[in-house]
Amino acid sequence: MSDAKTAITPTRSENYAEWYQQVVRAADLAETSPVRGCMVIKPWGYSIWENVQRGLDGMFKATGHKNAYFPLFIPLSFLEKEAEHVEGFAKECAVVTHHRLEAGPGGKLVPAGELEEPLVVRPTSETIIGATFAKWIQSHRDLPLLINQWANVVRWEMRTRLFLRTAEFLWQEGHTAHATAEEAKAETMRMLDVYADFAENWLAMPVIRGEKTAGERFPGAVETWCIEGMMQDRKALQAGTSHFLGQNFAKAQEIQFQDDQGNREFCWTTSWGVSTRLIGGTIMTHADDDGMVCPPMVAPAHVVVQPVLHKPESAAEVREFCDRLVADLRKKHYGGRAVEVEYDTRDIRGGDKTWQWVKRGAPVRVEVGPRDVASGSVFVGRRDKGVKEKESIPVGAFVEGIERMLAEIQQGLFTRAKAFRTEHTRVIDSKDDFYDFFKSPGKGGEEDGAATPIHGGFAMAHFNGDPALEERIKQDLAVTVRCIPLDGQGLCDDEGSPGTCPFTGERSAKRVVWAKSY
RNA sequence: CGGGGUGUAGCUCAGCUUGGUAGAGCGCUUGCUUCGGGAGCAAGAGGCCGCAGGUUCAAUUCCUGUCACCCCGACCA
Incomplete structure (x- = not known):
């Protein structure tokens, strides 16, 4: 408060859009790439995504879904089958028209071997998965069919922003087929709840569950449901969608089954997805003027241990103390996984090191120097508190209390975000x-x-x-x-x-x- | 896709109006001194000035085109 110096320039209030970009960069989450509109997700950022995947995947499996994988390319004719669907995506499709390169003038490579039917790089997979479902489903005994795919998709956006809207992004898309409308609607709502649960309990991002108006509906859907979060600039971010597709896609692609009376019926289908946009949402929900703030449930590392090793006479015992600390911490568990520890022994200045981890948003930082070793304690900084607000804690108590401390940070982030939303x-x-x-x-x-x-x-x-x-x-x-x-x-x-x-x-x-x- | 802006070192930018093949700060490397806190001093490394044409004896600088990025719209997870 009194210290005006922040790690990120500009601050949120000075220029929110620029602040966001700077956080993404300063936190080592992602960077732009030589490919238009596409990002490179760096290890620290990708690790958050891996945690998102782990969390959601567990929830999908727990609700009876199985993972599968479908082609990146979709024949143009498939996309044409559902009229509204084509119209919705036609303007943002990458299309593959050739399958070979030949030497051209001036040493350039030119595309050759034109395809008979162009292939669209999937902007979403309703059509290709629907075509597959049509083959898989014959009987009411084949239903419900509950499939999820983790994949990348491409939507040729005019204006892109790292994580929030990129030409290529990573996501999961669930696709299910059911015998009745009621069942399909129940599935739509079940997955909406899964998303809300994940957003709130893993990302600490409060969300509102609701239905989209006709104008905001997914192309081809009967109903589109969503979770909406409030970012720190008070704008809404659609963080996930769950669609009740009725029989639209089933009719377009002949996804049919015979019911127990022997009648041929069209299936009722759903689809639902969340993407790497969730990371953008997490940034805009929690990050501050000193950089990223990772909710512990998805943090790439929970605790960073920074030994103070510059004094040769004490280096060995500090190291030994830290080795033990790191090993003990790794035996602890939080949120269904072992506590993740980053043991930072790099030979750089302590201040630099601290600020790097602050900017990356590691939930807990622990500094250990000769004085701590002598007193059997550790010097602890939390990302949900001021950078200078550090506390000396006996090492045993710290290790024993780590799970609770992480839970407290997780809960604190959610409470703060929810209070912000209520206030605005x-x-x-x-x-x-x-x-x-x-x-x-x-x-x-x-x-x-x-x-x-x-x-x-x-x-x-x-x-x-x-x-x-x-x-x-x-x-x-x-x-x-x-x-x-x-x-x-x-x-x-x-x-x-x-x-x-x-x-x-x-x-x-x-x-x-x-x-x-x- | 419409309006505006910007492309010069890893990053942030100066220089261009009045053409003569480059600068600062931070970062990086090395050394010394410091250090429980984003250090100080010194010496270094690093750039065909977005790309392609044109004008010119000569282009980072002027002209044209093009690409990319950023901001505001429209569109979208």
């Missing part, structure tokens, strides 16, 4: 209040090129459901309905109750969540 969520009942809420504070107009002004948040307001009205508000304020929330999420007092739409005076079924979004 407002119940709004008049059009004027609504417009005021989303207008830049102080300055009236839009200044371009400057720092993104931080204002607004989530507005809980009634809505008559008219797409034209939603479009007009989007034009006016760049604000959209993020979701029509499920009841019972504690978003406001009269949650789920009918009321009056402040824009039209018409009847509204319930308050919806309005916000600017990524």
Whole structure:
């Protein structure tokens, strides 16, 4: 507070968008690549993704899903089968048209061997998986079919940002087929809950579960459900989606089965996915002006041990003490895995070392010097507290208490994020209040090129459901309905109750969540 | 894809208006001194100035094109 120096320049309040980029870089999470719109995910960042995969994969398996893998390439004709689906993705597809390179003029390589049918690099796999499902499913006894795939997909985005929107990204996509609409809808909601559970308990990111309006629906879906988190610039981030596809894809691809009466029926299908965007969301939820803050559940390392070794006369005993500390810590468990320890013996200055781990967001840092060895204690810094706020703890108590300390940090991050969301969520009942809420504070107009002004948040307001009205508000304020929330999420007092739409005076079924979004 | 901006050392940038093949800070390497805290001094390494054309005796500098990135829109996980 008194110390104005921060590890990240600019700070969140100075320029949020630039701050985000700097955190990604300073924390060694990812960097841009020579390939347009594609990122290199660095070990520290990839390790977070591996933890995300581990956590979600366990949940998918626990709910009866099996992993499989489908081709990267999708024949163009497959994509054409579902009309809305094509329309939704046509503008952002990478297409493979040749299968060979030949020497051309000037030593250049030129594509040759044109394909009879172009192949689309999957932007999502409904069509190729649907075609496969059609072969796998014959009887009602084959249902439900519950499949997940971990994969990369490509969407040729015009504007990209590391983790949040890249041309290629990593994700999982679940695809299921069911005998009845009820079962498929139940699956859609089950996976939405899995996502919310994961976001809140692993990423410590509070999310709102709800349904998308027609305008925001997945191309080809009957219903799209989502989890929405609030970032520190108060914009919403769609962190995961679960789609009820009805029989749209089943009919387009003839995914049929014979029921117990011998009738041929179309399946009811679902699909659901989360991506490396979750890492972007985690950054924007927790990181601060000193860099990344990793929730312990997904942190690449829980504890960093930094021995103070520069004094030759004490180096050996400090090292020995640390060796034992590291070994003891690794015998402890947190969140279903052994405590992950980074033993940093690099010969660089202690201050540099500390700040590197602060910027990377390691939850706990432990410094051990001769004085600590003499007193049998360790000097502990926590990423959820100030960098200088360190505490000396007897080594035994520290090791014994590590699980609780990590749990406390995890819980603290969630509590803080939720308080932030609550603070910036407002119940709004008049059009004027609504417009005021989303207008830049102080300055009236839009200044371009400057720092993104931080204002607004989530507005809980009634809505008559008219797409034209939603479009007009989007034009006016760049604000959209993020979701029509499920009841019972504690978003406001009269949650789920009918009321009056402040824009039209018409009847509204319930308050919806309005916000600017990524 | 529309509007604006920027491409010079690993990073952040100066130099270009008034053409003569390059600078700073940080980082990196080495040495000495420091050090329970993002050190000080010194010596080094590192760049065909985004790419391709053009004008010119000569282009980082002027002109044209192109590509990439950033910001604001539209689009999207």
